[in-house]
Amino acid sequence: MGLKLKTASGGGGPEISKGTCFAFPLAVSPSYLRIILTPLSSSGLEPDVLENSMFIQTEVTPNPASLKFLPGRPVMMLGTLDIRSTEGASQSPLAQALFAIDGISGVFFGSDFISVTKSGGDWQQLKPVVLGAIMEHFLSGEPLLNSETGLPAQGDSQEDSEEFFAEGDADTVAAIKKLLESHVRPAVANDGGDIKFRGFRDGTVYLAMKGACSGCPSSTATLRHGIQNLLKHYVPDVQAVEQI
Numbered sequence: 001m002g003l004k005l006k007t008a009s010g011g012g013g014p015e016i017s018k019g020t021c022f023a024f025p026l027a028v029s030p031s032y033l034r035i036i037l038t039p040l041s042s043s044g045l046e047p048d049v050l051e052n053s054m055f056i057q058t059e060v061t062p063n064p065a066s067l068k069f070l071p072g073r074p075v076m077m078l079g080t081l082d083i084r085s086t087e088g089a090s091q092s093p094l095a096q097a098l099f100a101i102d103g104i105s106g107v108f109f110g111s112d113f114i115s116v117t118k119s120g121g122d123w124q125q126l127k128p129v130v131l132g133a134i135m136e137h138f139l140s141g142e143p144l145l146n147s148e149t150g151l152p153a154q155g156d157s158q159e160d161s162e163e164f165f166a167e168g169d170a171d172t173v174a175a176i177k178k179l180l181e182s183h184v185r186p187a188v189a190n191d192g193g194d195i196k197f198r199g200f201r202d203g204t205v206y207l208a209m210k211g212a213c214s215g216c217p218s219s220t221a222t223l224r225h226g227i228q229n230l231l232k233h234y235v236p237d238v239q240a241v242e243q244i
Helices: 093-099 123-140 167-190 219-234
Strands: 003-007 014-018 031-037 052-060 066-070 081-083 104-109 114-118 193-201 204-211 240-243
Touching (some): 052 123, 066 123
Parallel strands (some): 204 240
Antiparallel strands (some): 081 104, 104 114
16 A cells, blocks of 8 residues: 555644555556547448547556556445455456456455456556456446345445444444544545454454555555554554454
């Protein structure tokens, strides 16, 4: 994840912000693809007025195995969805199309972006194919998710909805979640991922990394030097942060 710890102005506590990745300082250099659908006229001799166009922006992420694609329109209306297998891809026509590309091993849907992770191959060859699959899906008008899969309405998996903490720690957990929502998740989303609270036990906060942040070489350093310091500063009961 491309997060770093900084000191808030005015003497406040530490903040999490988007910035240089701990292990891979990659500059974000977006590229753009404009796709215009040009239908033939009824006579078949010359094109009608262009009605369908689409801009897809791509951004590198701190994880060299993942790219972030912004189609310029909403993706997930609520929540996020991390898909890591062909079986999981069955709940989304777009995910199925992306997993059909040789070398693609992960798809993450955010509010307005799609992070795609590769297990092999080169982005120079893979990116045009991924862009084509995303463009074809959005211009087709197909829904992002198959309604018959029974996926929760917010898009998060059943695993994400399962949390563990003692009843007496409810106030502490509420404070942790509030900090994650306001300080951490927006920065993580900028890097093509998400972070979810999973539990709190004996002073340790357990978090799950999603999208481009899952498997990122710098994620451990980000947890320890960024998120852990932030939570420990504002929530005295927090002693450590672990990824699960």
